[in-house]
Amino acid sequence: MENKGNFGQPASAPTARERPTLKTIAFMTGLGVTTVSRALKDAPDIGAETKERVRMVARQLGYQPNRAGVRLRTGKTNVIALVLSIDEEIMGFSSQMVFGISEVLSGTPYHIVITPHSHSKDPMQPVRYILDTGSADGVIISRIEPDDPRVRLLTERGMPFATHGRTDAGLTHPFHDFDNEAFAHQAVEKLVKRGRRRIALLQPPSKLTYYAHIRIGFQTGLHDYGAEEVPLRVNTDAPLADIRDIVEVMMRSANAPDGIVCSAGSAAIAVNAGIEAAGKALGRDLDMVSKQSVPILNWIRPEIITAQEDVRQAGREMAKAVIARIDGVEPELLQSVSQPTWPESGR
Amino acid sequence: MENKGNFGQPASAPTARERPTLKTIAFMTGLGVTTVSRALKDAPDIGAETKERVRMVARQLGYQPNRAGVRLRTGKTNVIALVLSIDEEIMGFSSQMVFGISEVLSGTPYHIVITPHSHSKDPMQPVRYILDTGSADGVIISRIEPDDPRVRLLTERGMPFATHGRTDAGLTHPFHDFDNEAFAHQAVEKLVKRGRRRIALLQPPSKLTYYAHIRIGFQTGLHDYGAEEVPLRVNTDAPLADIRDIVEVMMRSANAPDGIVCSAGSAAIAVNAGIEAAGKALGRDLDMVSKQSVPILNWIRPEIITAQEDVRQAGREMAKAVIARIDGVEPELLQSVSQPTWPESGR
DNA sequence: CATTTCTACTGTATCGTTACAGATTGCGTG
DNA sequence: CACGCAATCTGTAACGATACAGTAGAAATG
Numbered sequence: 112m113e114n115k116g117n118f119g120q121p122a123s124a125p126t127a128r129e130r131p132t133l134k135t136i137a138f139m140t141g142l143g144v145t146t147v148s149r150a151l152k153d154a155p156d157i158g159a160e161t162k163e164r165v166r167m168v169a170r171q172l173g174y175q176p177n178r179a180g181v182r183l184r185t186g187k188t189n190v191i192a193l194v195l196s197i198d199e200e201i202m203g204f205s206s207q208m209v210f211g212i213s214e215v216l217s218g219t220p221y222h223i224v225i226t227p228h229s230h231s232k233d234p235m236q237p238v239r240y241i242l243d244t245g246s247a248d249g250v251i252i253s254r255i256e257p258d259d260p261r262v263r264l265l266t267e268r269g270m271p272f273a274t275h276g277r278t279d280a281g282l283t284h285p286f287h288d289f290d291n292e293a294f295a296h297q298a299v300e301k302l303v304k305r306g307r308r309r310i311a312l313l314q315p316p317s318k319l320t321y322y323a324h325i326r327i328g329f330q331t332g333l334h335d336y337g338a339e340e341v342p343l344r345v346n347t348d349a350p351l352a353d354i355r356d357i358v359e360v361m362m363r364s365a366n367a368p369d370g371i372v373c374s375a376g377s378a379a380i381a382v383n384a385g386i387e388a389a390g391k392a393l394g395r396d397l398d399m400v401s402k403q404s405v406p407i408l409n410w411i412r413p414e415i416i417t418a419q420e421d422v423r424q425a426g427r428e429m430a431k432a433v434i435a436r437i438d439g440v441e442p443e444l445l446q447s448v449s450q451p452t453w454p455e456s457g458r
Numbered sequence: 459m460e461n462k463g464n465f466g467q468p469a470s471a472p473t474a475r476e477r478p479t480l481k482t483i484a485f486m487t488g489l490g491v492t493t494v495s496r497a498l499k500d501a502p503d504i505g506a507e508t509k510e511r512v513r514m515v516a517r518q519l520g521y522q523p524n525r526a527g528v529r530l531r532t533g534k535t536n537v538i539a540l541v542l543s544i545d546e547e548i549m550g551f552s553s554q555m556v557f558g559i560s561e562v563l564s565g566t567p568y569h570i571v572i573t574p575h576s577h578s579k580d581p582m583q584p585v586r587y588i589l590d591t592g593s594a595d596g597v598i599i600s601r602i603e604p605d606d607p608r609v610r611l612l613t614e615r616g617m618p619f620a621t622h623g624r625t626d627a628g629l630t631h632p633f634h635d636f637d638n639e640a641f642a643h644q645a646v647e648k649l650v651k652r653g654r655r656r657i658a659l660l661q662p663p664s665k666l667t668y669y670a671h672i673r674i675g676f677q678t679g680l681h682d683y684g685a686e687e688v689p690l691r692v693n694t695d696a697p698l699a700d701i702r703d704i705v706e707v708m709m710r711s712a713n714a715p716d717g718i719v720c721s722a723g724s725a726a727i728a729v730n731a732g733i734e735a736a737g738k739a740l741g742r743d744l745d746m747v748s749k750q751s752v753p754i755l756n757w758i759r760p761e762i763i764t765a766q767e768d769v770r771q772a773g774r775e776m777a778k779a780v781i782a783r784i785d786g787v788e789p790e791l792l793q794s795v796s797q798p799t800w801p802e803s804g805r
Numbered sequence: 806c807a808t809t810t811c812t813a814c815t816g817t818a819t820c821g822t823t824a825c826a827g828a829t830t831g832c833g834t835g
Numbered sequence: 836c837a838c839g840c841a842a843t844c845t846g847t848a849a850c851g852a853t854a855c856a857g858t859a860g861a862a863a864t865g
């Protein structure tokens with residue numbers, strides 16, 4: 112856990128095994144530390160030949176700037192903080208996002224730090240921590256609400272960030288979102304095309320922005336294709352056991368739906384269990400459409416009609432967006448919405 | 459007597475909105491920066507009353523030490539690096555581990571940095587990076603091999619670390635592992651108790667240490683309970699489609715097994731699909747036992763006999779182990795193995 | 806020829822923290 | 836009364852990088 116050995120003496124001895132610093136390069140090239148620093152960042156007041164020499168030596172030594180030095184002097188942390196809700200998921204949702212993000216960051220000096228929190232507790236806490244300690248250059252958050260206080264705070268403090276999901280309160284900020292409205296609309300279409308007309312919706316919690324997107328897509332779908340809604344009093348955040356039980360009751364009732372639209376892959380598993388518990392069969396008594404972020408549902412029941420939400424891609428988009436924002440690109444230009452894809456059933 | 463003392467430097471202006479530093483506290487208490495620093499770390503040469511005062515002011519200001527300052531001066535990064543293989547998982551395996559780790563780290567100054575890599579590429583690369591740049595105080599790695607080169611390198615360089623899985627080459631190091639031998643043994647027992655005698659094993663890739671653990675548990679199980687193995691030529695790392703197809707072929711063949719032991723939850727889903735594709739039914743024609751890290755299998759088929767591997771707990775254990783190791787605790791004392799738990803089926 | 810203007814480099818101070826080597830004061834001792 | 840010794844507290848110099856204000860030398864200008 113310690114690293115120096117270089118005491119006392121003036122200029123600098125190469126000290127073979129130590130990690131190279133600007134001083135090492137300066138010593139080897141016979142230049143000043145400042146020159147080396149500026150040469151490596153391609154400053155205009157350094158001679159071309161000198162730059163070349165410095166770069167060669169730096170490469171040769173495997174020089175990597177000391178992050179603490181840079182951070183202390185410039186305030187640049189080279190860190191992107193990913194704020195995750197630990198009760199957010201059962202499936203590999205956030206892993207995929209992490210991997211997408213790191214794909215993009217791997218070509219940059221940025222590191223990714225995970226800042227978890229329980230969304231039952233204060234969701235502002237991690238954001239405040241990051242702002243107060245200046246521990247990141249950029250932030251990625253999810254589970255966005257229409258007037259999300261985190262978005263407000265981050266904007267107000269000028270911290271670059273990207274969100275997974277949109278807001279709806281006149282704030283302009285980078286985001287990536289899945290087109291949940293299109294998904295819900297298309298889901299209804301698929302069901303109606305299979306002759307289903309009485310459709311239930313397992314929707315997200317109403318405080319999240321995409322609740323409205325799902326609702327609108329669903330309702331215009333019902334209208335456009337001439338179907339009606341069978342109410343379902345539970346949302347995707349409920350414990351799987353609750354979802355199962357409520358779906359079972361619904362499926363046993365007189366006005367059971369003949370179609371279900373499900374807004375989350377993990378919940379779909381519970382819905383399926385509820386359907387089976389009621390003695391109904393997908394494809395025969397009813398059809399189900401679900402979105403999923405990991406291709407798993409068709410392994411469980413090939414009959415489930417699935418739309419893919421590419422969360423890894425979302426991670427990539429958001430990582431690119433935050434970095435662009437850090438580099439001063441206007442937020443308007445850093446917004447994207449991805450369309451649902453409907454893989455041909457099969458496996 | 460002539461103490462001209464401080465000339466030039468007027469200690470420091472409070473500058474209300476700035477982030478407080480030691481200097482701020484020094485200014486407010488009228489003490490020197492050094493004194494404040496030492497007071498906050500409860501050094502023995504600082505008066506009790508002074509410490510109290512410093513602590514009060516620090517708390518009042520919401521002082522948090524600047525990580526870059528500490529890191530630059532001491533070399534301590536306060537970072538734990540989690541090295542993850544991005545193709546490691548489909549399910550929420552690594553998320554659960556991340557959350558377990560952060561539970562423990564949340565009470566400490568440590569941050570968690572995710573360092574991903576593709577295990578098809580060079581698995582040493584992230585470890586080398588961390589060592590070369592000194593970017594973490596401790597490392598957590600998984601997918602351990604019997605003579606894992608990463609374990610060798612980390613040990614050699616004196617970097618504190620913990621592994622998810624054991625090695626088998628005379629190296630002593632902190633680890634947390636799931637008792638795969640016990641799992642496989644008990645799995646065979648469960649199957650035989652249900653009257654199954656011809657058992658197939660879906661095993662992990664042979665290069666990983668726990669391959670041997672699974673094999674031994676399985677084989678002693680076969681021996682102890684009087685069953686025989688039906689060979690299955692595929693491992694848990696194979697694409698799910700391959701697993702499904704191979705299982706289907708096996709289940710259609712003349713000597714189809716009447717029991718299957720499966721070493722990974724995601725693979726079990728594919729195995730189940732293969733079984734169903736062959737027209738066989740769990741509980742009737744055969745039984746399956748699988749381990750899982752996320753309670754999902756019984757939602758798919760209640761008949762699957764599942765053992766729970768608590769990956770979140772593993773994350774907690776490893777985080778505690780790395781920190782203890784950083785604090786100088788002997789590696790021998792930082793090893794733990796968790797037992798499979800067999801939740802009563804149902805949900 | 807003196808002066809300005811470039812070009813190419815360099816020294817110093819600084820970010821926040823801590824290791825280290827002093828200071829200062831009070832007080833008990835011989 | 837000088838001395839030693841605790842008990843407290845403090846200034847300085849790093850750690851590695853960069854912003855800023857120079858400087859030296861050569862070339863262009865008047």
